[in-house]
Amino acid sequence: MRGRTWLGAALVLGAQLRALWLAAAVEVHTAKEVVAVNGTNQRLKCTFSSSSPVSQQLSVSWNFQPEDLSSHEPVFYYLKEPYKPPSGRFKERVTWDGNIERNDVSIIIWNLQPSDNGTFTCQVTNWPDVYGTIGEVRLRVVQKVNFSEIHFLAVAIGSASVLMIIVVIVVIICRQHRRKARDKRQEAADTE
DSSP: OHHHHHHHHHHHHHHHHHHHHHHOOBEEEEOSEEEEETTSOEEEOEEEEOSSOOOTTOEEEEEEEETTOOOOEEEEEEESSEEOOSSSTTTTTEEEOOBGGGTBOOEEEOSOOGGGOEEEEEEEEBTTBOOBOOEEEEEEEEOOOOOOHHHHHHHHHHHHHHHHHHHHHHHHHHHHHHHHHHHHHHHHHHHO
16 A cells, blocks of 8 residues: 555656646746837847756847848857857847856847847747747837037037026126115115
């Protein structure tokens, strides 16, 4: 009877451990939306948590889905070391900015353009955690407002001029107020 109890307990424990093993997964965390200025560089942050320690088999895939919903494009891949894409719109415009020891698998996109509007996905597998969430970042590239140095200088000079005029007016009003107060005191002294 005792042997059957141990056998039953071992089977139940094995089933529970198997269920926990299957439930273990990688969780990926990203910003939901990022807005960047045309022509600038932007870091797309992606971090992860895993129920297993970081393994040598950890892999990271970044992909891009344009706003027009055309086909997905590979952006970046990591397996033991970073791999830039051999072709495509991000060929010379993406660099690794992650730190595996800190569970950071971020990248930087250089020289953003309006054609980069869309959704970037970050997927991490950390064996034996091969399943999990996929992080999504929606990137919006906005046009840069041209505000040249001449415009900045004109605004600065104009603001300084207005400020000087206000200071001069306040000084004149204060002097006139003092003069009137002095004249009233003098009249009061003369009448006594």
